[in-house]
Amino acid sequence: MSEISGLYALWYREFKIFTREISRVVSSLVQPLMWLVIFGTGLGSALGENFIGTGASYSTYIFPGIMVMTVLFGSLFFGLYIIMDKRVDFLKEVLVAPLSRTTIFFGKVLGGSTDGAIEICLLLILGVLFFGIHLTLLSLAETIVIIALLMISIVSLGLIFGALMTSQEGFGLVVTFVIFPLFFLSGALFPVKSLPTWLYAFVAINPVSYTVDALRAVMLGIPASFGLPVDFAVMIGFALAMVLIGSWAFRRMKF
Amino acid sequence: MAIIETHDLTKKFDKLTAVDRLNLSINEGEIFGLLGPNGAGKTTTLSMLATLLPPTDGNAAVAGFDVRRDAAKVRRNIGFVFQDPSSDDMLTGRENLYLHALMYGVDMRNINEKMDAVLRLVDLTDKQHQRMKGYSGGMRRRLELARGLLHEPRVLFLDEPTLGLDPQTRQHLWKYIKKLSTEKKVTIIITTHYMEEADMLCDRVAIIDHGKIAALDTPQKLKSMLGGDVVKLMVKDPKLAAVKKLKYVKDLKHEDGVVTMTMFDSNKHLQEVLKKVGDVESVETRKPTLNDVFLHFTGNEMRDSDDASEGGWSERMMHSSVENR
Structure with a gap:
């Protein structure tokens, strides 16, 4: 019973903080919008209204990929931030509580996914309004499932790094060697069909490619x-x- | 009745033995102090009792539960106030209490009354809806004290509760700690290296050094163990040999023209000492403090630590991990 109220407590904490950092929500939308508006329009103007015969403009074509990118950055960083938590604030109190580490892990995943979901909903609304996205009830439901799966995966991945790392010096490494490869090799910005074999191989072993593919x-x-x-x-x-x-990494995490 | 009992409790980090076969028995309801220089093993002992660190050897029982086998039950029966802040800055004081109650499985039916009560106890009722970002160090510590009590623990651990606070705040905090002990009947284990703090608060203190107990008793008895009053003389060329022969003089030390010693009935004996020691410039006699006791048992040399960490801020930033210690 206290595991469930503990799970609720952890979620409640993340959600409260999220509602108090609205500026973070706004800034989290700026980067995807820059990709869509500047990069999408810029490259799109050279590629024409009907990108590789898909019937969509380039901005529309990369929209699902940009959603994935937003999740990648937002959720991975959410997980990584437990390194900060480890140092100064709340995590110690949480780890001393009579809660299992698995509960703590799921509380974090739930909290991070909620934050991400709100950001993605806002982005989706902008997509419908300005970037030629048409959704039916069914495709909206499918989109939600796909994004939810990705978010759970990426928050968890961030938490794994966060649990194993002891200082924030690794942040830059994670960005360079995890986030960027996952993003660029996912086909978020280009079709994967006609790639050279060596590049295709990298795309095919990147799990995020399948999310972009399904979302598109x-x-x-x-x-x-x-x-x-x-x-x-x-x-x-x-x-x-x-x-x-x-959850394994959390169980063996030292603090 | 003993609420905490340790038996040959030991913790080793690689080659370093931080806690060395510690045997302690702490009674229900007392305020018990763990004193010791940096790196003596205080925080490690506390961490083991609170199930945050597994012992390497030996065992310990808290509130009747083994720290290894029944960690969850131990945790439900203890409260912990950390050396460094462990509350959430972005939340209000009351929200921090609420989260704590949820995580400790406190009965939520009358949670509001419970939160009101602990907030009153530490005089934070009027600040409860303020985000903790705006709390001073003392307020924060008080809130964390209140939080530690919310789930009605039988034992409350306070790790350096007044570290980094100004003297006024420190005195206030002592008042609150005393109040907890009398009103809530909770057993309090406190680590500190402020001797006057231990003297003020503790029913019994253990002085720990190199992971072992060097002395354990009430502050009163420890002070009387030193054997009388501390006498400090300023003398140009002290004739130490003559003084040393006097039977009642103990712990004779000389450094840069300052001679210190302890003796019983100093008002009776001082005259004789002054005659023998040489040209005395000034005399000072006082009752021994816990500080003297501490130095007597732990020596005078400075500890520069493998453990510069036990000092709050730097520890927080450099050593996030207790295990690293």
Whole structure:
């Protein structure tokens, strides 16, 4: 029973803080908008209104990929920030409480996913208004499931790094060697079909590619390159693996 | 009745033995002080009793539960106030209490009354809705004291509770700690290296050095163990040999023209000492303090520590991990 109220406590904490840092929400939308407006329009103007015969403009084509990018940056950093927590504030109090580490881990995942979900909803509204995104009830539901799976995976991944790292010096390394490769190798900005084999191999082993692929299929109606069943299998597998490794990393985390 | 009992409790970090076969028995309801120089093993002992660190050897029982086997039950019965802040700056004081109650599985039916009560106890009722970012160090510590009590623990651990606070705030905090002890009947274990703090607060103190107990008793008895009054003389060329022969003189030390010693009935004996020691410039006699006791048992040499860490801020920033210690 206290595990459930503990889970609620952890979520409540993250949510309270989130509502008090609205400026963070706004700034989290600036980067994706720059990609969509500047990069999308800039490159899109050279590529024409009908990008590689998909019927979508380039800005619309990369919209799902930019959503994924927003999750990647937001959620991974959310997880990494427990390094700061470890030092000065609340985490110690949480770790001393009679709660299992698994509960603490899930509380964090839940809190981080809620924050991310709100950001993504805002981005989605902007997409419908300005970037040619058309959603039906079904495709909205599918989008939510896909984004939720990604968020759980990436918050967990961030928490894994956060639990294993002891100082914030590793932040830059994680950005360079984790976030950027996951993003650039996901096909967020280009179609993956006609890539050279060596590059395609990297894209194919990147689990995030399958999220982008599925998202593009359900949001834009562009046929999935890997096939939707494969996409979902990879997404679910990735989320499960991250959650398992994450709760393990939390159990052995020192503080 | 003993509420905390340790038996050969030991903690080793690589080669360093931080706590060395510690045997302690702490009674229900007392305020018990753990004193010791930096790196003596105080915080490590506390961490083991609070189940934050597993012992390397030996065992300990808190509130009747083994710290290794029944860690969750131990945790439910203890409150912990850390050396460094452990509350959330972005939340209000009351919200921090609320979260604590949820995490400790406190019965939520009358949670508001419980929070009101602990807030009153530490005089924070009027600040409860302010975010903790705006709290002073003393207010923060008081809130954390209140929080530590919210789940009605039987034992409250206070790790250097007044470190880094100004003397006024410190005195206030002592008042609150005393109040907790009398009103809530909670057993309080406190680590400190402020001797006057231990003297003021504690029913019994243990002086720990190199992971072992060097002395354990009431502050009164410890002070009387030193054998009388502390006498300090300023003398140009002290004739120490003559003084040393006097039977009642103990702990004779000389440094830069300052001679210190302890003796019983100094008003009776001082005359004789003054005659023998040489040209005395000034005399000072006083009752021994816990500080004298502390120095007597732990020596005078400075500890520069493998453990510069036990000092608050730097510790927070440099050594996030207790295990690193």
